[in-house]
Amino acid sequence: MNETIHIYHTNDLHSHFEHWPRIHAFLQERKRWHEKEGEVCLLLDIGDHIDRSHPYTEATAGLGNVEMLNDSHYDAVTIGNNEGITLSKKELNLLYTQADFDVIVGNLFHPDGERPNWAKQHHILTTAGGTRIGLIGATAEFTPFYERLGWKVTPGREALIEAAAAIRAEADIIICLSHLGIREDEILAAESNDIDIILGAHTHHVFHEGKQIDAVLLGAAGKFGAYIGHVTIEGEHSSRARLVETASLPEAEPEFNHRLLSYGKDMLSDPVFSNRRLLKAEWFKDSEMADEFAEALLLFSGADCAMFNAGIFMKDLKEGIVTRFDFHQLLPHPINPCLIELSGAELREIYLESLNSEWPEIQLKGLGFRGTVMGKMIHRELQMNGHTLEVQGNAVQPDHTYRLITLDMFTFGHFFPSLKRAQKTYFMPEFLRDVFALYFQKRF
Numbered sequence: 001m002n003e004t005i006h007i008y009h010t011n012d013l014h015s016h017f018e019h020w021p022r023i024h025a026f027l028q029e030r031k032r033w034h035e036k037e038g039e040v041c042l043l044l045d046i047g048d049h050i051d052r053s054h055p056y057t058e059a060t061a062g063l064g065n066v067e068m069l070n071d072s073h074y075d076a077v078t079i080g081n082n083e084g085i086t087l088s089k090k091e092l093n094l095l096y097t098q099a100d101f102d103v104i105v106g107n108l109f110h111p112d113g114e115r116p117n118w119a120k121q122h123h124i125l126t127t128a129g130g131t132r133i134g135l136i137g138a139t140a141e142f143t144p145f146y147e148r149l150g151w152k153v154t155p156g157r158e159a160l161i162e163a164a165a166a167i168r169a170e171a172d173i174i175i176c177l178s179h180l181g182i183r184e185d186e187i188l189a190a191e192s193n194d195i196d197i198i199l200g201a202h203t204h205h206v207f208h209e210g211k212q213i214d215a216v217l218l219g220a221a222g223k224f225g226a227y228i229g230h231v232t233i234e235g236e237h238s239s240r241a242r243l244v245e246t247a248s249l250p251e252a253e254p255e256f257n258h259r260l261l262s263y264g265k266d267m268l269s270d271p272v273f274s275n276r277r278l279l280k281a282e283w284f285k286d287s288e289m290a291d292e293f294a295e296a297l298l299l300f301s302g303a304d305c306a307m308f309n310a311g312i313f314m315k316d317l318k319e320g321i322v323t324r325f326d327f328h329q330l331l332p333h334p335i336n337p338c339l340i341e342l343s344g345a346e347l348r349e350i351y352l353e354s355l356n357s358e359w360p361e362i363q364l365k366g367l368g369f370r371g372t373v374m375g376k377m378i379h380r381e382l383q384m385n386g387h388t389l390e391v392q393g394n395a396v397q398p399d400h401t402y403r404l405i406t407l408d409m410f411t412f413g414h415f416f417p418s419l420k421r422a423q424k425t426y427f428m429p430e431f432l433r434d435v436f437a438l439y440f441q442k443r444f
Contacts, residue, residue, distance in 0.1 A: 002235075003129035004039045006030070007175065009229040011046035011201035011221055014082065015054035015065065017260050019225030019246050021253035024072045026228060026244065031073065040127045043073060046201035047080025047139060047179035052087075052431075053332040053370040055264025055325060061091045064260070066099050076102040076123060078137030078177040080201060084108065084153075085145040086334040088429040092149075093118065104137035104177055107159035109152040122163045124171055134171030136163040136195075139179045140202050145336075145408075148428040156180045157188050164194035173233065175199065182220070189213035197231060197239065210241025217241055268325035272437050273444040275322050281313035281330070283375035284360055289313055293432075294380035296439035301339050301427065303405035305347075305382035305391050307354060311364065311375025312407070312432065324437070331433035335368040338408045341423040344396040347404060348389045350416055351382060359415075367409035407432070 008027055013020070027043055034041040049069065050062040057065060062083065069077065087095065096103050096118040106121040115121065125133045138156035146153040157180065164174050176195050178185050181203040189198055190213055197217050200207075204223035210231070211218040219241040221229035227243040279289040287310070294306045315329045342350065354377045362374040381392045382404075389396040396402065406419075413420035427435075 003127060003131060004034075004037075005127070005131065005133070005173070005233040006034050006039060006041045007044060007197070007199075007229075007231040007233070008041070009044045009046060009199045009219060009221060009231070010049070010225065011179075011199070011229075012048040012080065012204055012223040013045075013225050014048055014051035014223065015057045016051075016224040017054065017056070017068075018257040020068060021256045022246050022249040022251065023225055023228060024068070025252045026246075026249050027072055038128075040129070040131070040133075042075045042125070042133070044135075044175075044177060044199060045069060045074055045077040046137075046177050046199050047078050048082045048201060049077070049080070050082050050086075052082070052334050054260070055268055055328055056260040057264075058328055059264040059267035062087060062095050063098070066095060070098070070100045074101045075125070076104050076135050076137075076177065078105050078179055079103065079108070079119075079139050080179045081140050081142050081145075082334065084139055084151070085142050085149060085428075086431075089150045091429075092116075102135070104135050105139055106136060106163045107138045107141070107154040107156045108146070109154070111150065111152050113152070121159075122167050124167060132170060132172045134164075134167045134174040135177065136160055136167070136174065137177035137179075138163075140181065144424065144426055145428060148426050157184055157191070160188060160195070161192050164192055168194040173197070178202075181205075185218055185220075186213060189216035189218060192216070197233075199229065199231075206243070207241065208243050265325045268323060268328055270324050271321050272324060272327060273322055273440040275317060275319050275440070276444075278319045279317040281316050283311050283313070283373060285310075285376060286378065287313075289317060290378045291380075292439070293436055294378060296436050297337060297405045298380065299439065300430075300435045301337060301403075301405040303339055303403040305402065306378075306380040306405045307350075307382065307410075308378055308407050309359075309375045310378055311360075311371045311373045312369070313375075314371055322440070327433040327437045331431070331436060333368050333370045333432060335432050336408045336430060337427045337432065337435055338406055338411055339425040339427070340404045340406060340411070340419060341401055342404055343398065344389075344400045344402060345398040346418060346422070347382075347391070347396060347402050348398075349418065350404070351379070351384070351389055353416055354379070367412060367414065369409055 182205040185200040200220040206222040221227040
């Protein structure tokens with residue numbers, strides 16, 4: 001191989017479009033530079049470009065994000081969990097219909113084992129100098145969520161090793177687009193004899209100068225567009241990685257994100273209902289908002305009791321005409337309701353854990369939460385009377401099964417480890433805002 005190859009990669013933008021004009025301008029400038037010098041330039045995104053907490057992404061179901069990637073002339077992407085499980089199956093099947101790039105994801109299938117027609121297990125690009133660049137990709141295995149949406153997802157690391165082996169004889173370089181997270185990437189680098197470069201995402205990790213594991217170079221560019229990754233390959237055995245800090249780039253289109261916010265607001269202007277009274281968002285105490293939301297969850301799910309954190313309410317629910325945009329601003333989180341079956345003894349344990357006095361002030365990041373602090377834990381039809389836990393006013397029986405409706409973010413094991421193992425039913429594709437809007441639509 002006698003040519004120089006430049007790979008620019010982004011990941012986990014999460015619709016933080018305030019950085020996109022600088023990223024776009026930088027990538028187009030670099031592409032012109034390299035092509036003028038007769039060098040190869042590839043643009044890759046490693047997933048979670050979309051995030052439905054942004055009104056523009058919500059309004060366009062991610063199609064606006066794909067248009068941006070088209071405008072920037074990306075060559076290939078893989079999907080993240082935000083593309084994969086925050087869109088309905090129909091929306092995901094439509095997402096890339098107008099894409100000018102390849103979508104590489106080797107571990108997502110229809111239930112019958114067929115790969116979706118918009119996805120490839122691998123793709124091989126041949127440069128003008130004859131270098132064959134193999135691209136493989138995989139996404140994180142949020143198995144219960146994918147199954148509820150009508151997908152089958154397989155172990156990502158195994159899929160990548162299989163894909164790399166399948167094209168090793170046909171490719172001079174194999175580049176992996178991995179939305180699996182840093183731990184999986186490190187194991188993959190140690191296990192695979194075929195992959196040359198792993199570009200990582202999902203856990204928002206940062207490798208300022210890459211990371212070398214055996215013969216594999218790892219690159220990662222953090223989150224929210226703060227960095228752009230740049231890998232340079234010169235010759236058969238020389239590659240290096242670095243990051244470009246987006247904030248150091250010349251300012252470009254400072255009103256870009258504001259325009260997208262306005263556009264999203266206009267597209268979400270459909271009225272939902274006419275509200276008779278202001279409902280205040282309260283993070284650290286009970287409120288009428290919490291009462292109404294608890295009732296919405298209980299009616300929607302048919303559960304015996306409900307539990308959620310008050311920090312989910314990001315705006316007041318205004319008096320007068322309330323639109324889809326208003327509900328989006330109130331509950332911007334890509335969080336689904338989850339019904340959990342628990343014994344009375346297990347429910348009592350969960351209830352007592354939820355009384356942790358430190359939790360309301362915790363600044364919560366991730367798990368789908370797009371707010372600031374956890375806030376007070378709200379319980380409905382679930383209360384302690386002396387030392388006796390009651391559901392709907394009746395003493396909880398240790399061996400009886402109860403149905404608790406809560407938020408999916410509490411099932412990942414961070415706050416309530418036992419819920420990770422419990423029998424669960426995720427409601428999908430409905431987000432919290434959809435459940436709340438439907439409640440008011442039916443009521444008024």
